[in-house]
Amino acid sequence: MFVLVNLKAYDCDAVAIAEAAAEVATDADARIAVAPQAVDLAAVAETGVETFAQHVSPNGHGSHTGSTLADAVAQYADGTLLNHSERRLRLADIDASIEAAHDAGLETVVCANNPEQIAAVTALGPDAVAVEPPELIGTGVSVASADPDIVEGAVAAAGDVDPSVDVFCGAGISTGDDVLAARDLDARGVLLASGVAKADDPRAALEALVAGL
Numbered sequence: 001m002f003v004l005v006n007l008k009a010y011d012c013d014a015v016a017i018a019e020a021a022a023e024v025a026t027d028a029d030a031r032i033a034v035a036p037q038a039v040d041l042a043a044v045a046e047t048g049v050e051t052f053a054q055h056v057s058p059n060g061h062g063s064h065t066g067s068t069l070a071d072a073v074a075q076y077a078d079g080t081l082l083n084h085s086e087r088r089l090r091l092a093d094i095d096a097s098i099e100a101a102h103d104a105g106l107e108t109v110v111c112a113n114n115p116e117q118i119a120a121v122t123a124l125g126p127d128a129v130a131v132e133p134p135e136l137i138g139t140g141v142s143v144a145s146a147d148p149d150i151v152e153g154a155v156a157a158a159g160d161v162d163p164s165v166d167v168f169c170g171a172g173i174s175t176g177d178d179v180l181a182a183r184d185l186d187a188r189g190v191l192l193a194s195g196v197a198k199a200d201d202p203r204a205a206l207e208a209l210v211a212g213l
């Protein structure tokens with residue numbers, strides 16, 4: 001399983017969480033990656049943890065104010081999220097961002113709301129897709145228990161388009177049981193945020209997430 005921890009814009013210590021994630025990953029039967037804000041990519045990568053950006057822009061160098069270039073991100077990160085529910089892109093921009101990320105050597109995880117959108121973004125050739133019902137994000141109510149049909153539907157939809165694309169699920173994942181439930185639905189990973197970023201003890205939260213794997 002892949003445990004991808006998105007720190008969003010939470011008021012947390014990205015480096016401390018990354019250090020904990022790197023150590024927990026050493027003994028876990030799982031990949032653990034941390035996706036900090038862009039300004040923290042270098043410091044997080046320095047801890048040795050797998051590092052993901054939260055977004056990269058579809059454009060390359062040029063007259064594009066406010067861009068987060070894939071080439072720049074790739075100096076530090078291993079991969080990137082794209083089209084997160086809180087950072088939606090037009091279909092053409094998802095396509096271009098995937099191409100920019102892959103050209104820069106970044107792994108891509110593209111988010112989508114439902115199985116229909118999962119099918120569409122799978123066709124664009126990412127490394128993985130992540131289904132997240134927006135209404136469950138940040139609730140602590142796991143998609144794997146509250147809406148298992150959407151996970152199974154996403155796995156089927158992606159498999160019909162390109163079986164080589166991994167399917168993750170996210171929204172409300174915060175416990176080891178949530179991770180096991182996601183695995184039982186044939187998700188190959190989980191995308192989570194508040195369960196770690198807002199935890200009183202992020203290291204303990206990470207240990208609990210992977211303990212049953």
Ligand SMILES: O=C[C@H](O)COP(=O)(O)O
Pocket residue numbers: 006084085132136137138139140170171172173191192193194195
């Ligand atoms: O990127 C993470 C997802 O939006 C899930 O967030 P959450 O774990 O706080 O529900």
